[in-house]
Amino acid sequence: MQKLIEVRNLNIAYGGSAGWTNVVQDVSFEIARGEAFGLVGESGCGKSTVAYRLLGYGTINSLVQTGEVLFDGTDLLKLDAAALTRLRGNRIALVPQNPTTSLSPGMRVGAQIREMIATHRALPEGMAMEARIVELFALVGLPDVGHRYPHELSGGQQQRVTIAMAVACNPDLLVLDEPTTGLDVTTQRQIIQLLTDLRARIGMAMLYVTHDLALLAQIADRVGVMYAGQLVEVAPCEKLLSNPVHPYSRGLIASIPTMDTADRPGRGLRGVLRRDQMSTGCKFEPRCDFATPACRTAPQALEAVSDGRLVACMRWREAVAAHVSVLARKPDERPAEKPARLLSVDNLALSYGRRPSLFDRARGRTSPAVVRDIDLELRAGEVVALVGESGSGKSTIARAISGRLPPRAGTISLDGTVLAPALKERSVEELRQIQYIFQNPDASLNPRRRIRAILARPVDHFAIETDEKALETVLENVGLHAGYLNRFPDQLSGGERQRIAIARALLVNPKLLICDEILSALDVSVQARIVELLRALKEKHAVAMLFISHDLAVVQEFADRVAVLYRGELMQLADTATLLSEPLHPYTEMLLEAAPGLRKDGYVSRPPAAPASKAIPGIGCPLAGRCPRQIGTLCAETQPPVRATRNGFIRCHLTAGDLITRASPARRNNHASQITSVS
Structure with a gap:
């Protein structure tokens, strides 16, 4: 495949008059046209620092010591400010981690997208500007919200606006810095499907910076694992997640909470990244279960170990051989009596808005x-x-x-x-x-x-x-x-x-x-x-x-009970184990089906075929119009009753028994234990 961007021996330091500290060391990788490359690692490892250099960004206290960032053969590190401005947003675009600080609070979001298109003269021929803006909102699953200010949108909606802005000019490379961090699982799926469609349609390449490896499994072709400023493993995504080689990669993947209970390729990471305790050799040595005295002094560099896999570790074979299954956490032992x-x-x-006065309330x-x-x-x-x-x-x-x-x-x-x-x-x-x-x-x-x-x-x-x-x-x-x-x-x-x-x-x-x-x-x-x-x-x-x-994977590990909320109303409440293994409400099932795993599952996030009638706000079920089990116009026009289950409730016109009979065969037996009463 043709290379689009190539990073060669990149070294970056932070500091100033008191001296410089090297935070990125000899990082090299390449991304082909249309390829999605994931960059993962713990907080502070330098992955965002590398990503922002692909757009020519760097803080005032950072210095590129050596290296090249070649985009279509041009070294971005040598371009002046005017050339970078022409490139950013047009051929290379950014989706930042925090949409709250990246969107201008004083401009309507439609005007911000209009500014991006106008700056780069990227309006498709024959299309009106307003039509293009509405089209971009639809691409990311939003109605026409161009008249709203950022504070009038939720965090997830703000992030979708930044993605719409980033793809407005059909860039060759999209740099995504934790783009789905604040999004719910169904919206994450929509974003991943959107990015996959954009890759297929315009051949857009992506550098995806994230700590969410389960989500990365759904989109990345290859993944680079960073630790303390260095790449320690580069491999095809499926190979890395199913059989990581470097001890750090194995510990990182073993730490991921998932909805399944499959064995992990090792035990979770111990300790934390301490740059003041790192050796002159392998940076991971202070936390590695397989380290020897030689690891502390011998520098490690990426070397090819198999088809498409690079690893920087002299003891990777020992790490792979010493497979340690991770045991599931035992349930908490709870006292017989409920606490106060x-x-x-x-x-x-x-x-939201001002509270109605007595005068207002008297007139409804x-x-x-x-x-x-x-x-x-x-x-x-x-x-x-x-x-x-x-x-x-x-x-x-x-x-x-x-x-x-x-x-x-x-x-x-x-x-x-x-x-x-x-x-x-x-x-x-x-x-x-x-x-x-x-x-x-x-x-x-x-x-x-x-x-x-x-x-x-x-x-x-x-x-x-x-x-x-x-x-x-x-x-x-x-x-x-x-x-x-x-x-x-x-x-x-x-x-x-x-x-x-x-x-x-x-x-x-x-x-x-x-x-x-x-x-x-x-x-x-x-x-x-x-x-x-x-x-x-x-x-x-x-x-x-x-x-x-x-x-939901973290919720499964930590919560005692789960309350499921949709459009301002509680749809279901139950003990965690019951709700996640035996969901009753159709909306709960939607959330669970959208939760990502460590294997690519081919899930396409589209709403199910829905009846034409939608809920009347505050009257009908808020899920009406989207629910695959909707009962004619009843759900849209009548508030659903609350029905008790063994350890909680559901809010639905269908009884628990009806919901079970309409569930998949694999779930019917599990559901039966929940139903003891209906109110």
Whole structure:
């Protein structure tokens, strides 16, 4: 295949007057036209630094020491600013990790796409600009949202806008930096299918930077694994995921949570990446189970070991031979008696915009509810996962519980005491007891404060006695070290910033943690560490958690119960094991079918053939118009009843028995144990 871009011996350093630190060392790879190349590794390994150099981007404190980045034979590192501007967005486009900071908050999203097309004069002949913008929105599964501002869209919708903008000029190469991090599983599938279709239609090549190897399995042709700035293995995607060779690759893949229980190719990674402890030889030596004294001093370089596979390890044969199966985690042993109820949410309804006045309510003027009829409870030490697609209302519910969005109706109680609707009306102790960990650490960490000051502020605010050792301990618990205390947030990777946000919430010893997609920006090894930390907190200190996530594999490992939300209404609630192995509600089945695995499954994310009648907002079932089991116009025009199951409920016009008979034969036997009563 013809090479489109080739990276040769790239070395990049960060630093300044105090000296330079090499963060990317001798990285070489190539991408053919139409090929999808994945770049994976733990947070801070340098993968985003390499990716951004493919567009000629580099921070002011970075320096390319040696190397070339050849695009169609032209070295991008030698181009001036004007030449790079003509290239970016036109022939090489970027989909950034964080759409919130990449979209201009003061421009409507349609105008931002229009600006991209106009700048590069990329409007197809004979097509009107507005028609092209609507076409691009449709490509990424959005209606015409061009009149909206970014803040009026959910995180997943914002990310789809950035993808529409990136493909607007039909680029030759698309650089994707964690593009599906904040998206739910069904939207992830839509994006992957979109990218696959674009490759087939225009021959677009991709560099896909991610920590989500399960998702990468669905799209990548080849994968490069990075550790501490170096490529340690390059292989065809299927070969790498089924039989990794380098000890680091094996540990990374063994750390991935998946919905299946198949054996992994080794045990998970131990320790964390510490650049201050690396040897002059193999960088992975301090964490490697197969290291010898020679590994510490002998540099490792990529060498061909089989068809299409390169590996940088002198002991890869020993690693492959020493296969260690990973045992599934044993279920938690739970006490016979249920712990005390901590949080109770009763008949909660939420809307955005100003609260209707008495005058408005007397005349029937109310803001439309975006969340309706939510009943939920958490007990001390319990983890309840809230799952659903982007825009379903998960974060809206979390905002209300934390006091950042006063309810339109209903009550929220903590320890039997009804909480004031607004944050400013709650006591200091109530504020301490409920801590919120946000999805986006870029927006939740003060960029002008060092990490020490960021961690000290809540401690000082709640008058909690602490010392330097306590700050160092909480950093170690989230996989960081004391050296981070003197850094600013912009000196950390996205995953490292999220770990700081988690550490800040843990410092004040809360009773309830609201975790809003807190693992989405973390690599799999750090995810495993954080999950173990949170599990220890709930078991030792009875900390309850509302765990908002789109990663059903993590939910399976960690949550006690799962609540499934769709368009502001709870569709199903059940124990985790029951819900994931025996889903009843059609929407729950959709989520589970969309969850990626480590093997390419050929799944095509398209909505099922749906009846013509769609739900009347606030009246019919919100899934009407999309549900494959819809009953005529009944579902669209009538609110579905709540039907009890053995350990939860479903909200559906069909009885549990009817849902079972319409399920696949493989699931019917599993379902039968759930049904004990119907209300």
